Structures are given as structure tokens and as C-alpha cells.
Amino acid sequence: MIRIAVIDGQGGGIGATVIKRIKEVYGERVEVWALGTNAIATSQMMKARANRGATGENAVCHCAGRVDVIVGAVSILLAHSMMGEVTPAMVNAVGASKAHKLILPLTQEPLTVVGAGREPLPHLVDKLVVEHLARHVPPGAEPA
Template identity: 35%
Template sequence: MLKIAVIDGQGAGIGRTFIKECKKVLKNKVYIFALGTNEVAANNMIKNGADEKYVGEKDIVRFLLEHKLDAIVGPIGILIDGGINGEITRELSNAIFKLDCVKYIIPLQKHGIYIPGTKDLAIKDIIKEIIKNLEIYAT
């Protein structure tokens, strides 16, 4: 069974969408940890199928240090101190960056960050591509 962490903040729109689609496709081949930078984000990911939640910087960093993951998924802001409108701290972004697993980074064109080649990509297509890649590991 794949162990995947999905990290998101604010209302967890990206996290919710990913979890819902991932559970629909991979069903019982995946166990998803919802890492919410706030309670609303974590609860929204649980409502959409995550199996377990951790909330806030201290709990998330502790979780990341104590668990072996196959992958982590989140918007590009998770790699940047101050990302997701200030909800990502330096300790959190460092813990994510140092993880020994695949990091699926969803390129949002926010905060002056632009990744060439992603302009015309829809979030739903990016999520489908991530899940297709995860299916390879889930078999």
C-alpha cells in the first residue's frame, strides 16, 4: 500500500481535489495522510477521503520526521518559506524538501513564480498525471 501525504493550506482546494480523484482511481492501494496547515484544510481533506490528518507546523514537521512516505503532493508553495499565503514556515518547507520520497509539486502561477511550459496545464490534468504515475508504484 502506498503511503502518500497531501499537504495544503487555506481551504485545501488542491488537496481535496487530488485526494478525491486518487481514492477513486487507486482505491485501497493508497493510504493518504492529510497535512493541513490549518484545521479547515485538514478537515476538508478528511471529508474528501484522506485516512488520517495532522494539523499545523509542529504536528506536520513531527509527522514528516517520524514517517516513511512513498510520496508527498502539494502546490509549489509548500517548498517556499512564506508559501500558501504565509502558511508555510521555514521549518516546514525544509522538512518537506529533505524528505526521501517523490515530491509531486503542482505548479501554480502565484507569488511571482512561473514555471515555463505549465501555462496551459489545467490542475485536473496535472492531478491525473500524478495519479497515473502513482499507479505504477501501486501495482
């Protein structure tokens, strides 16, 4: 079974949307870890049916090296993003992790991802879960 870490902060809405879709498609064939930069984000992702949850810098740093896939908005790669919730240590842990990173081109930071189209969140999440995540899920756990 693969472990997928979903990292989100602030209100946890993007992470919760991603987790709901992962669970719709793969159910309990994958283990999803909700890693929130704050307690509200973690709580929202747990309500979306994550298997495990943890909050804060140490949780992100500790867990980043223990998962197979990391999912999040591009902000998880930018120190001090999400109004300062993403610390340099978190960015370093995500970057140093051997996990495959599936990054959504969404941010409130002054950043433009050249070549990334502006699609609604549900469309981006569908592509992430059905097209890209499927490559990392073992045989027998394909999307429904």
C-alpha cells in the same frame, strides 16, 4: 501499502481534489495522509476521504519523513507562501524527506515555473495520479 502525504493550506481545495482522485483510482490500496497548514484545509481533505489527517507545522515536519510520496502545489517548497502558512521548517522537512515529491505547478506567489504549461487543475491531477503516482504504487494496486 504506500503512504501518500497530501499537503495543502488555505481552503484545502487543491488537496481535496487530489485526494478524491487518488481514492477514485486506488481506493484503499494506498494510505493517504491529509496534512493541512490549517484546520480548514485538513478538514476539507478529510472530507475527500483521506485516511488520516493532521494540522500545522509540527504535523507536517513529523509526517514528512514517514511517507513514501509527498503531493502538493509548488507552494509547499516556498517558505512563507500561502499567505505565510508554509513555514521555513515545513519547507525544510519536505525538502529533507526521502519521499518522492509530486509537485503541481500552481501557486499564488510571484513565481513562474518555466516549461510548465497552464493546464486546468483536473488535467494536472489526472496526470499526477494516473501517470506519476502509478510509478510508486506496488504491483497489484494499479489504477482501475
